Amino acid sequence: MIAAITSCTNTSNPSVMVAAGLLAKNAVERGLSVHHYVKTSLAPGSRVVTDYLNSAGLMEPLEKLGFFLVGYGCTTCIGNSGPLASPEVEAAVMKENLSVVAVLSGNRNFESRIHPLVKASYLGSPPLVVAYALAGTVHIDLTKDPIGHTRDGKPVMLSELWPSQEEVNAVVQQCVKQEMFKREYSRIFEGDEHWKKMSSPTGPIFQWEESSTYVKEPPYFEDFGPEPPVLGDVDGARVLAVLGDSVTTDHISPAGAIPVDSPAGKYLIAHGVERIDFNSYGARRGNHEVMARGTFGNIRLRNKLVEREGYWTRHFPDGSESTIFEASERYRTEAVPLIVIAGKEYGSGSSRDWAAKGPLLLGVRAVIAESFERIHRSNLVGMGILPLQFAPGENAQTLGLTGQERYTIRGLEGIKPGQDFQVEAAGDDGGVKRFTTRARVDNETEVGYLHQGGILPLVLRELIAKD
Numbered sequence: 001m002i003a004a005i006t007s008c009t010n011t012s013n014p015s016v017m018v019a020a021g022l023l024a025k026n027a028v029e030r031g032l033s034v035h036h037y038v039k040t041s042l043a044p045g046s047r048v049v050t051d052y053l054n055s056a057g058l059m060e061p062l063e064k065l066g067f068f069l070v071g072y073g074c075t076t077c078i079g080n081s082g083p084l085a086s087p088e089v090e091a092a093v094m095k096e097n098l099s100v101v102a103v104l105s106g107n108r109n110f111e112s113r114i115h116p117l118v119k120a121s122y123l124g125s126p127p128l129v130v131a132y133a134l135a136g137t138v139h140i141d142l143t144k145d146p147i148g149h150t151r152d153g154k155p156v157m158l159s160e161l162w163p164s165q166e167e168v169n170a171v172v173q174q175c176v177k178q179e180m181f182k183r184e185y186s187r188i189f190e191g192d193e194h195w196k197k198m199s200s201p202t203g204p205i206f207q208w209e210e211s212s213t214y215v216k217e218p219p220y221f222e223d224f225g226p227e228p229p230v231l232g233d234v235d236g237a238r239v240l241a242v243l244g245d246s247v248t249t250d251h252i253s254p255a256g257a258i259p260v261d262s263p264a265g266k267y268l269i270a271h272g273v274e275r276i277d278f279n280s281y282g283a284r285r286g287n288h289e290v291m292a293r294g295t296f297g298n299i300r301l302r303n304k305l306v307e308r309e310g311y312w313t314r315h316f317p318d319g320s321e322s323t324i325f326e327a328s329e330r331y332r333t334e335a336v337p338l339i340v341i342a343g344k345e346y347g348s349g350s351s352r353d354w355a356a357k358g359p360l361l362l363g364v365r366a367v368i369a370e371s372f373e374r375i376h377r378s379n380l381v382g383m384g385i386l387p388l389q390f391a392p393g394e395n396a397q398t399l400g401l402t403g404q405e406r407y408t409i410r411g412l413e414g415i416k417p418g419q420d421f422q423v424e425a426a427g428d429d430g431g432v433k434r435f436t437t438r439a440r441v442d443n444e445t446e447v448g449y450l451h452q453g454g455i456l457p458l459v460l461r462e463l464i465a466k467d
Helices: 014-029 047-055 059-064 087-096 126-135 165-175 178-186 193-197 263-270 288-294 324-333 354-362 374-382 444-452 455-466
Strands: 002-005 039-042 100-104 118-123 234-242 312-315 320-323 338-341 364-369 386-390 406-409 420-426 432-439
Touching: 002 126, 014 047, 014 059, 014 126, 014 165, 047 059, 047 165, 047 178, 100 126, 234 312, 234 324, 234 364, 263 288, 288 354, 312 324, 320 324, 324 354, 354 364, 354 374, 374 386, 374 444, 444 455
Parallel strands: 002 039, 002 100, 100 118, 234 338, 338 364, 364 386
Antiparallel strands: 234 406, 312 320, 386 432, 406 420, 420 432
């Protein structure tokens, strides 16, 4: 459904970009075209790419196959792929619940990131993106099956279209010039007419615009004092989500499209934003109201507290089902702290700070997992969230934890690096299970972050002390 030559990684390599253009040229000469249901796009990371593609006469064949320039920078790989090829295509995918795919030349393909209706995404070089766009399917062996047919019905193999390394090198040598880089990067900060017309307030303090749905003053310093509060115990916490293995930062804090019916979508509609102007979570990261509502908002998230995929959970003790954001708000009014339970490699994928900021804003005090991705563990501590690791060989399933219990973790005020903590899980029936976890607070600096309430309050207190 999507074939995208994107700005990540590959478009800084003239060889593969020229190869994509030559493949497109050879395909057009044979009379091949891209299927109507495949959405194509070209989004290099630099204007130099279009300079040398134009110089080589390769933009025209790329455009004839639908690979028009859509911009420079992050597009499909950050979830800015826009709608599919047509409303009819989208309707068919939804009606039949089809498993459709994307092929892109980026470096991220996590669940639901590329497009909400695309269930799988494959990473490939720019010429392979063109090849699969021509094929219109991934159910093909490109070494044996025809990639398409000529106007008179003769099969065409990919090997007939693929340029040789000598052809690619010749174009690169002739068309990729040093002057292109000098010219484009000498004016990189100029911007277009729209950028130049924007007003730019000055002064020592940023003037927050209340009506903005993109940038809002974040709440990290509400009730801030010169001295950090006492690091309190986690007492009677409820579980916001019980998750499995390999939960990525894209599951925790999506970067792609904002669903209309999601809490974030409803917030934008309530603030007068039309669906066509939703943009993406990635573009709205300056608005904590959107990002908090999008936390655990991936439509493919599998929370074991509920039967369906997506941003759903159950509130306890009554067991009512709601969105994760709505449940967190209800727990907040009840003054109930929250935890998350997970499996192996929690927080894998992109090192996204919002995957730690979002849970903090939802009221999450601790995450208990079998293991943590290295950077995400550090980000959790940096936001004042305690990462706890199950003992080897133990997890929620082996311990018989359902996520319906109330959890208590004591002794946090005197926490030491790598300290073991006993967790109490009390069922509503009066039964209590106890198990040992290890605090993945790995050094004294991180202990300091927890006592300060995170790295942001720590830095601000240090600045105040210097003054």
